[in-house]
Amino acid sequence: MLSVVMMAALAAAAGTDTWTEQTIPWRGEQARMTAQADGRFTLQGPFGQRDIAAQRMRSDTASPMFDGLFAMAQDDLAQDSVSAIRDGAFDDGKPMPCTCFETGAKWPYVWTRDLSYSIDLGLWKFDPLRARNGLKFKLSDVRDPVQPQGLYAMQDTGSGGSWPISTDRVVWFLAAQHLLENQAFADDVYRALNDTLAQDRLYTFDPDLGLYRGETSFLDWREQTYPAWTANNVVFIAQSFALSTNVLHYQALQLAARLAGQHGDSARAMGYAEQAAELKAAINARFWREDRGMYMSYIGGDGTAYDTYDLLGTALAITSGVAEGDRARSALARYPTWPAGSPVIWPERADQPIYHNRAIWPFVSAYALRAARLVNDPERIAHELRSIMRGAALSGSNMENYELATQSVHVDEGKLSGPVVDSPRQLWSVAAYLDMVSEGVFGLNEDGRIEPKLPLSLVPLLFGDRTSISLELSERRITLRLPRRLSGNLLVAGKITQRKGETVVALKGIDVATTPLRTDAPLYAPPMPDAPTLSADNRGWRVHVDGKTVLYADGQRVGNIDDSTYIAQGGKPPCVSATTQDRQGLESMHSPMVCAGEPETLDGTWPRAWTAPGTGRYRVALRYANNHGPIPTGVTAAVKMLVMTCGSDPAQRVPIVMPHSIGDQLSTYGVVTVKAGVQCRFALEPGFNMSALSHNAHYTGGKGGADGVVNDARVGDLLIAPTAKKP
Known part of the structure; x- marks a missing residue:
């Protein structure tokens, strides 16, 4: 048993902001979880009270809050498990039979990206039938007889009329790869993978930059994440390249190479493997900003750098293996965070309401937690875990999103109020909590291996004065045991023992290099300048922009200018844009691009x-x-x-x-x-x-x-x- 002195010291070192095993205080309010002897829980908080029934899976830790929220996530999942779905834009809003998961209380339909990320976050383990049914619902053949026939993952309705402005439908395969034990489904996956990748290669791949075009994955409210001038014209988005979407294509190509090999098609397997390797190299060449130590969220169609970043793209780059070694560690460490959690985009937009802007999304936090585990970052692991727990506890459900500074489900700021939409029991938020427990704490990987990476700072919350904690799943039990003496800053697996359906993991402490969470970043990007003007004279192309700006021409950063500068006329007529820069060197969104000469x-x-x-x-x-x-x-x-x-x-x-x-x-x-x-x-x-x-x-x-x-x-x-x- 750990001494009281040792536990107090750990709690103080962790900066637990007075969390106890039962309570989570935050900004003058508090959530409290009470456990009943029969496995039921009662959660009380700012939202009121929620009674939570006993569930078939349970965690057994020193924290009723942790255990009760695990039960609440299962209860949320049960409510999301439906026999019919509906949406006003399909079949005139009539119910459509589907034994599957709906997206949330306010989203009673199946959407490709929401479902796929939810399944990848572990729902394939909890209900594989509904997971497969939902994925099959988002698979389609072709009804137009003049088009090449095939089987395709669907891009949902979206910006400018859907694909190929948005191209993240390949996330479908990130989910499907977990469910291939069903042969009929596996056959559909392989066919759809070949057809979808071929179509994307034809219509969205740019051989010059070696990247796939299209909008950032999930961040599809363009005014929130792209320049304001894309509000009524999304051609720039269709022409641009996004980190997250390219990483998803990389993962799809890797899966295609593996499945082609299993089907005995060595030539096709080699071709996919080569495309994947080339895409990985292109992502690292085009999206990495050495001056920031981060991967940009997107770049322009001509390769122009944009000083904007997103957490999902960053996390996917790390978990996919696109980002490796020092780059992976830097990309996560340099991504800013706030006391309540990590924003899904950075920097924020001062003129936009709260939704993707100024917001925490639990499912993205779960991917950040996965990335933190991969690079052995105990501070980030603990930070994302606490953010996921706090949001669910204070709102009484696994909500879609939260405001960044307050972690509230609504902040009143007039036209900037939000989150604009915030649904209870949002499916990917439910999946995030379940994954945080099963993998984030107990270390259950997708292949069944147990690989816990538990920050020492979480020991007081999870273990209290106990020496072990456990997770009861449908067919197995995982028990984590503390070492006799605590040391280091990260607890990992030592000896693993199997006995009668139980896996017992003796934890051991190790010391890993850590970087403090980045909490000093400016919140907002500076305002965007007006578009440059171009004129020609005997000195070349004169570029004029009001005020001090940073000039870009033909995808390259020219540098700082004040009022005007010249670009030599000897080359092709340039296409230019401009940004403003704050005192810390952070740049704004780009102005509209202006091209010299008349086409x-x-x-x-x-x-x-x-x-x-x-x-x-x-x-x-x-x-x-x-x-x-x-x-x-x-x-x-x-x-x-x-x-x-x-x-x-x-x-x-x-x-x-x-x-x-x-x-x-x-x-x-x-x-x-x-x-x-x-x-x-x-x-x-x-x-x-x-x-x-x-x-x-x-x-x-x-x-x-x-x-x-x-x-x-x-x-x-x-x-x-x-x-x-x-x-």
Whole structure:
């Protein structure tokens, strides 16, 4: 038994802010958990009171709060386990039979990313049938007979008309990989994996940068995370590259290589493995900022760096193995945190309400906890664990999100109030708590191995004056035993003994290098400047921006300027943007990009002919209008393939994306290589969008659903301009 003096010393060193085994105080309020002899619990807090029934799985620690919240998470999961789902945008809101998980109290439907992250966070262990059923619900064949047939993971309705503006549907495979013991499901997974990866390679992969285009995963309220000028024009997002989405593609490629090998297709396995290795190298080359010691959340379509970061992308980079060694440790250590927990984005936006902005999301905290375990960071492990516990205890449910500073479910700040939406028993938050217990504390890995990594600072809370704690699961019991003498700062597995369905882990203390949590970061990004203006004279291209700014040209940081500067006219006409910088060197969002010179304009009917004035690389884009849906949602982003044939050279094919628009605007661009004096002909071929999937015949929230496939836009001029972009 540990001495009272030893326990007091540990508690003081941990900075436990007066937590006890039963209570969690916070900002003048308190949550209190009471355990009953029959396995029931009662939680009291600012929300009122919640009675929690005894559950089939239980943790047995010194903390009724920890054990009771584990029971509450199971109760939340039971309420999320349904026989039918519904959403106002599908089947006119009528119930759709599905023995699966719904997303939360306010989200009674199945969404690809929500379900997939929830399953990856361990729900596959707790109810594999519902997990598989939900994933199968988000799998679809093709209803458009003119399109190549296949089986695809679905991108949900979203920015600018869904895929390929948002491209994180591959998260489906992060979940599916845990459920391959069912042969019929495994066969569907392999087929869908091959088809989905091939489609993404064709339409979203940029061979110049070696990355996949598309929006940040889960952070899909564009004004919260992207520049304000994307509110009504998401073409930049479609052209850009996100860390999280590229890491998800890396993981999907790794899975594809493994499954192809198991299917005896060595050539395909080698091809996927090579693509995965190349993508990993590209992510590390393009997203890493040496001056910050962090991975950027996203970069522009020309590779322009954005001084913005997100916790999910960072954590996924670490847990996937994309980030390794010192980079992995630095990326997590340099990501800022606040007393209540870690924000999902940083820096925050001073002009945006609370949702992704200024917010803690428990499921992201759970991925940060996984990353902290991987790099052996006891301070971060303890911090994320306490954040997950505190939020659930003070709100009486596993909520969708919390305000960053107060960890409240609502803060009244007028038009900035929020979280704007905050659902109880949000599925991925429920999964986060269950994973925090089973893996975060008891060390149960996905392959069944037991690998606890328990910060010494958590011993007073979890062990009290006990020498062991245990976790009772459906088919096994895990017991962690303290060493006779506590030492080091992290408790890990020593001797492991198996006996009669019980795994007993004798813990041992080790010393690991730690970095204090980063708590000194500024909260907000500085304000964004106006767009530069460009003019030409005998000195070159004159770039003017009001005030002191940082100038970027053609994806490269030019440096600080005050009022104006010149870019030599000898090269291609530049495309420029600007940021402002605060006293600590943190940069704002970029201004809109402005390009010098006038593009050559081809109008008339297709096909269109053009003779290149000089050898080199050119950007090609279309002027268009797509009024098939609003900017935030839908399935009718128009996707075409622009085919350029120059003389006898092989045709060059570039995908063109035309998201929902407000009036006329420019599409995404492709880059082609041409020789001077050679005539080229352009043709526009049909592409693929989410309305082509059979599942979306149930979509009644807009065009491209029950009324049939819609993949078009009003196409105007073809614009061609020389570019400095190199292969």
